[in-house]
Amino acid sequence: MKALSRIYISLIVFFLYAPVLVMIAFSFNESASVWVFNGFSTKWYTGLLTDTIMLNALKHTLIIAILSATISTVIGTAAAVGITSLKNKFIKNSLMSVTQIPMMNADIVTGISLMLLFIFICKLIGLTESLGFVTVLIAHITFNLPYVILSVLPKLRQTDANLSEAALDLGCTPVQAFFKVVLPSIMTGIATGFIMAFTLSLDDFVISYFTCGHYQTLPIIIYNMTKKSVTPDAYALSTIIFVAIFILLILYNILQGKNEKTARKGYAK
Numbered sequence: 001m002k003a004l005s006r007i008y009i010s011l012i013v014f015f016l017y018a019p020v021l022v023m024i025a026f027s028f029n030e031s032a033s034v035w036v037f038n039g040f041s042t043k044w045y046t047g048l049l050t051d052t053i054m055l056n057a058l059k060h061t062l063i064i065a066i067l068s069a070t071i072s073t074v075i076g077t078a079a080a081v082g083i084t085s086l087k088n089k090f091i092k093n094s095l096m097s098v099t100q101i102p103m104m105n106a107d108i109v110t111g112i113s114l115m116l117l118f119i120f121i122c123k124l125i126g127l128t129e130s131l132g133f134v135t136v137l138i139a140h141i142t143f144n145l146p147y148v149i150l151s152v153l154p155k156l157r158q159t160d161a162n163l164s165e166a167a168l169d170l171g172c173t174p175v176q177a178f179f180k181v182v183l184p185s186i187m188t189g190i191a192t193g194f195i196m197a198f199t200l201s202l203d204d205f206v207i208s209y210f211t212c213g214h215y216q217t218l219p220i221i222i223y224n225m226t227k228k229s230v231t232p233d234a235y236a237l238s239t240i241i242f243v244a245i246f247i248l249l250i251l252y253n254i255l256q257g258k259n260e261k262t263a264r265k266g267y268a269k
Contacts, residue, residue, distance in 0.1 A: 020242060027235035044236040051233055057221040058237065061202060064133075064217060068140035069197040075141070076148025076197075077190055081178070083149070084156045103146045111210035114139045118211060131213030139211040140201045147200065148193035155189030156182075188255050195252045199245050 030039035048054060079099075086092040102110060115131065118138075122130040159182060167177035183190075205219040212220060218241070222234055 023235050024239045024242070027232065027239045029232065032232050044232045045240075047233045048237055053221065054218075054233060054237055057216060057218040060133075060215060061218040064136055064140055064208075065198050065201040068137055068144055068201045069194050071137075072141045072144035072148050072197050073190060073194045076145050076193060077152050077186075079145070080149045080152035080156055081182075084153065099146050099149055101146075102143050107143075107204075107206035108210075110143060111139070111207040114142065114207065115210040129213065131211055131215075133215045135211045135213065136208055136215055136217070139207050140204065143204070143207060144197035144200060147196045148190075151193030151196060152186055152189040155186035159185045192252055192255045195248050195255070199248050199252075202241065202245065 025037065027044055028040050028042065029037050030041040030043075083092060083095055083099075086095070114135070118135045119130045163181050163185070164177045167181045168174065172180060203219060204217075205223060208217050209220055209223070216224075218237070222238070225231065225234060
């Protein structure tokens, strides 16, 4: 049974990562062929420096990812603190259920709903351009918020409430007590929430597609290229993004492991 389970897991890993490995290999191909590897070359990576369309799309993607991750982390942390402080269990459970809706909802439903909402509001206030940078940013903040909240909530539950009360007794204001006592203790949860929001925003396609207008991100540019032909520099850029996300996920798992160790130590005490 152990041998069968190992074979099964190996096959799953192979089918998951084989396409990525092929993409990485052909990003170093000397020619533009996707069938024959003609020799090792980094010319597609150096060619990215002169591909203005790709660079602009990458810039748009990074701007949206950084801004949406930062804003959703701030709002999500504040929301998590507010949810934790609620005494009414019914209201707290209701808020948690509402928070999880964007995670459970299909991306295409979320994308179409946000698109219709943005168009309706823009027409209502008389704007000619309905979709663009702002709508993409709001859409990304919307689907990032639940992940930040669910990353911060466990750390808040592990934090001893007496620490904040002690800080108040020692002369701190509620705001000072939060920044000096509560915030450092939940920082790992905030960091994991930010990393998760950044990675989700970086590779989002469906919701961005419905809310972007003329402000196109990298996944949309690559999707439009598939209608004709994908150039090898797209393989190179996708490889760079894959490596970056892979490193961020390793960091995310390290932080999650630290959270779990801290939780176990807290329960042991």
